[in-house]
Amino acid sequence: xxxxxxxxxxxxxxxxxxxxxxxxxxxxxxxxxxxxxxxxxxxxxxxxxxxxxxxxxxxxxxxxxxxxxxxxxxxxxxxxxxxxxxxxxxxxxxxxxxxxxxxxxxxxxxxxxxxxxxxxxxxxxxxxxxxxxxxxxxxxxxxxxxxxxxxxxxxxxxxxxxxxxxxxxxxxxxxxxxxxxxxxxxxxxxxxxxxxxxxxxxxxxxxxxxxxxxxxx
Amino acid sequence: xxxxxxxxxxxxxxxxxxxxxxxxxxxxxxxxxxxxxxxxxxxxxxxxxxxxxxxxxxxxxxxxxxxxxxxxxxxxxxxxxxxxxxxxxxxxxxxxxxxxxxxxxxxxxxxxxxxxxxxxxxxxxxxxxxxxxxxxxxxxxxxxxxxxxxxxxxxxxxxxxxxxxxxxxxxxxxxxxxxxxxxxxxxxxxxxxxxxxxxxxxxxxxxxxxxxxxxxxxxxx
Numbered sequence: 178x179x180x181x182x183x184x185x186x187x188x189x190x191x192x193x194x195x196x197x198x199x200x201x202x203x204x205x206x207x208x209x210x211x212x213x214x215x216x217x218x219x220x221x222x223x224x225x226x227x228x229x230x231x232x233x234x235x236x237x238x239x240x241x242x243x244x245x246x247x248x249x250x251x252x253x254x255x256x257x258x259x260x261x262x263x264x265x266x267x268x269x270x271x272x273x274x275x276x277x278x279x280x281x282x283x284x285x286x287x288x289x290x291x292x293x294x295x296x297x298x299x300x301x302x303x304x305x306x307x308x309x310x311x312x313x314x315x316x317x318x319x320x321x322x323x324x325x326x327x328x329x330x331x332x333x334x335x336x337x338x339x340x341x342x343x344x345x346x347x348x349x350x351x352x353x354x355x356x357x358x359x360x361x362x363x364x365x366x367x368x369x370x371x372x373x374x375x376x377x378x379x380x381x382x383x384x385x386x387x388x389x390x391x392x393x394x
Numbered sequence: 395x396x397x398x399x400x401x402x403x404x405x406x407x408x409x410x411x412x413x414x415x416x417x418x419x420x421x422x423x424x425x426x427x428x429x430x431x432x433x434x435x436x437x438x439x440x441x442x443x444x445x446x447x448x449x450x451x452x453x454x455x456x457x458x459x460x461x462x463x464x465x466x467x468x469x470x471x472x473x474x475x476x477x478x479x480x481x482x483x484x485x486x487x488x489x490x491x492x493x494x495x496x497x498x499x500x501x502x503x504x505x506x507x508x509x510x511x512x513x514x515x516x517x518x519x520x521x522x523x524x525x526x527x528x529x530x531x532x533x534x535x536x537x538x539x540x541x542x543x544x545x546x547x548x549x550x551x552x553x554x555x556x557x558x559x560x561x562x563x564x565x566x567x568x569x570x571x572x573x574x575x576x577x578x579x580x581x582x583x584x585x586x587x588x589x590x591x592x593x594x595x596x597x598x599x600x601x602x603x604x605x606x607x608x609x610x611x612x613x614x615x
Contacts (some may be wrong), residue, residue, distance in 0.1 A: 188459075241555070244562075244570065252583035253584055278578065334462065338463075362474045362475075372463060
């Protein structure tokens with residue numbers, strides 16, 4: 178029969194790593210979304226001379242490998258002498274990375290609301306703010322939410338890279354166990370299964386939302 | 395406040411070595427895209443096949459590739475396969491990992507592309523006397539190519555960015571690998587990695603730009 182020296186304690190250790198993965202994802206997505214909504218609003222409304230440079234700047238984190246960004250911010254933090262832990266660095270980098278994608282999603286959602294609808298809202302006497310909150314926001318949410326779920330899952334998978342700057346998350350904890358029990362295939366499969374279990378159901382939910390909301394268009 | 399002096403000269407002196415690394419990066423990305431595209435087409439076709447086993451296998455591939463981190467897939471190729479007797483060096487392991495990932499993502503792209511082509515066209519081609527492969531090659535494929543061209547270039551940029559993960563499994567010839575080697579020799583982490591970041595940015599912009607030019611040349615009526 179199949180025998181393994183992976184113990185229940187190792188499993189708990191892996192789950193602990195998965196917890197760290199989720200925690201980093203949570204912080205990154207939370208910060209990234211708040212920043213991304215602000216940036217996306219700016220991208221959708223700012224005049225072109227502000228919009229073009231903003232777009233170019235937001236393009237940088239998307240065109241440079243995340244690994245390099247992590248190393249850069251990690252060393253820059255040491256240069257500045259900030260007392261940040263690797264965990265904080267990971268959250269900050271991932272939040273900025275998330276915000277650049279989120280900005281595009283928000284911008285796409287806002288621009289997907291027909292100009293005529295917004296003009297109608299204004300003609301009915303709604304203020305600009307009311308139009309934004311009562312009309313644009315609910316309509317844009319339908320367009321943006323499926324992509325946002327996809328982004329969240331993408332960030333969750335990208336958290337694996339933070340092991341390079343020394344954060345013990347799911348993949349790193351599987352490596353730690355492998356160095357002891359020497360069964361890389363089995364331990365990695367468990368880690369992969371945990372990733373899959375965290376990502377697949379939510380991905381399905383996103384796809385279903387997308388399909389259901391498209392039916393009503 | 396800032397008791398650190400930037401030393402850019404050693405980093406700039408290392409630029410030729412880093413440019414060589416960038417070539418390796420580009421090579422891995424291109425190869426992984428070629429393999430990934432072929433795999434993606436086969437997976438997309440496999441998911442439409444009548445055989446249940448084939449369909450299940452292809453779906454499993456796509457879902458695993460899309461729902462686990464790319465780094466995990468590279469680890470699997472490097473450590474996982476190593477433990478069942480398939481010892482891969484870091485270069486082929488990286489290539490295999492990224493190609494696996496690309497194939498999974500591109501399969502979805504191709505599936506969407508195939509769906510965008512009305513099945514009546516293939517039927518019309520068949521009734522004009524073309525064989526099934528010929529109809530696929532002459533009628534479906536050119537339109538499919540047009541539909542997936544932009545997602546394909548996106549995936550190419552992704553592939554370039556993903557090659558940086560090779561350093562985690564010990565690759566020292568690609569851009570990140572070379573940079574890391576220089577870094578452990580000099581401890582000028584920020585300077586070296588800043589230059590690497592600029593090179594990566596230029597690489598991905600070059601890909602996007604040439605794709606745009608190519609699309610302009612290819613897709614005008």
